[in-house]
């Protein structure tokens with residue numbers, strides 16, 4: 087029959103289980119093992135010198151109360167005579183012992199300082215490693231993960247929750263130090279009076295178990311706090327990112343409500359946690375003082391008169407007990423804090439888990455270039471299992487040709503194009519490049535030959551130059567300038583206050599929509615891609631910008647295989663092949679004029695746009 091551990095004892099064990107359950111953190115020790123070993127060694131030395139200090143204090147008190155009695159001796163001649171001065175007059179002996187007490191105190195403080203320093207170094211290194219692991223996890227996850235997760239929650243994990251875990255390490259090592267010191271006290275006390283030590287040990291253990299019952303509540307509250315913190319960061323991040331929309335829709339009151347709600351949730355969760363934490367201190371202080379007074383009464387009324395204990399030992403015992411009280415308080419408060427870190431730990435552990443997340447499978451074949459064609463063979467795709475987005479797509483995109491995807495909004499054009507850089511993989515069927523399944527290629531070698539120009543191309547908050555040469559660290563000044571010229575971007579870049587050195591602000595807020603697109607085109611040009619995906623690059627622009635962009639896109643398209651998605655048919659009249667999609671299915675494909683002559687869907691779109699351009 088399995089042994090059933092009583093709840094309070096289980097709770098007591100939970101402090102250590104914090105680390106036991108999470109061996110993934112221990113694996114990281116190899117990155118800062120030296121610092122951790124130093125931390126342990128210095129901590130042990132600190133505790134040892136605490137013990138020596140107590141020994142010298144006892145000797146001091148004994149020399150004071152019984153100057154003529156036999157003194158404590160180590161048996162090593164020069165230590166006993168030179169350092170302890172056992173044969174010296176009592177005043178000189180006291181003088182020497184005082185010096186020793188002072189010396190051990192300074193050594194203890196020095197080792198404690200070093201122990202703490204190396205603990206902090208280890209904790210910061212753990213945080214550094216966790217951020218590193220989180221980054222590696224985020225960068226290798228499939229894009230679909232980000233569609234489901236709020237960015238604020240991810241930022242919260244990367245910042246606030248990592249800091250909480252850093253503190254957890256700090257606190258747990260403080261716990262280790264204090265427990266070690268506590269043992270030194272307990273042993274010293276045991277040597278002084280085992281009777282008093284046993285009684286006080288039992289009473290203090292009961293107190294500790296009592297406190298453990300509170301830890302469960304604190305742990306539960308920490309899960310809620312972690313969740314509330316993620317919610318709060320999300321709302322704050324959305325406010326900053328969407329500030330234009332907030333103002334444009336006069337939504338300040340709405341956002342205020344959302345923010346206040348998230349802020350209040352965070353406050354409530356924090357209050358719940360700290361109200362349980364705050365109970366611990368007065369509870370233990372009250373009980374501990376009662377225990378102490380009780381013991382004092384027993385010692386003075388029975389143990390000393392009956393000769394079980396001498397006065398010097400009682401005084402030292404009391405000294406140790408008083409020094410021990412803050413240590414015990416720190417142990418309890420460290421246990422309380424450890425319980426409050428469980429939420430952060432769960433959050434980080436959840437994000438680092440690999441078994442419940444999707445990763446892009448990488449192939450081994452180096453992609454050296456397109457020779458014949460990209461072929462979709464009976465491709466199905468769905469973002470959610472129950473909602474298919476593409477059905478039985480078969481089509482061929484020939485090298486050096488322009489293939490256009492046309493269809494109403496939501497027909498699946500972007501999704502179809504997103505399968506080529508493997509943002510997503512087909513749920514059924516295959517995409518082949520020159521007969522080789524896309525999944526066989528080493529993904530970065532494939533992506534290096536591709537460029538995507540879409541209207542939501544991300545502009546980084548760095549200089550124009552770095553934005554154009556994004557991730558191409560060896561691009562020369564001339565190449566960057568030439569790319570900008572071909573993208574019709576040179577004029578406006580030269581007009582910027584610092585030209586190519588101008589910082590573009592978050593998401594390129596300092597540029598117009600058309601300027602952002604021309605930067606995106608220059609970025610694509612510089613990479614000299616073999617395959618180019620143009621996703622609705624010319625929508626939502628005035629006619630001058632559109633003409634400039636159209637011109638640069640035509641330059642960009644020369645000699646490349648182009649997949650173009652455009653609502654404006656004027657931009658794709660020169661396409662070699664037009665694929666018309668509806669509801670995720672191909673309903674027409676062929677040459678532009680050929681499809682027009684069939685008077686099908688493309689013809690209808692053509693008629694519609696023709697009429698609209700006449701109206702405008």
Ligand SMILES: Nc1ncnc2c1ncn2[C@@H]1O[C@H](COP(=O)(O)OP(=O)(O)OP(=O)(O)O)[C@@H](O)[C@H]1O
Pocket residue numbers: 233469470475493494495496497498499500501502
């Ligand atoms: N990340 C996503 N998760 C779930 N569904 C998505 C996702 N992206 C797109 N969809 C859905 O897939 C369908 C096809 O979207 P897609 O963006 O491919 O259409 P589109 O033809 O490019 O539309 P538009 O011309 O409006 O850009 C839509 O019903 C859309 O709601």
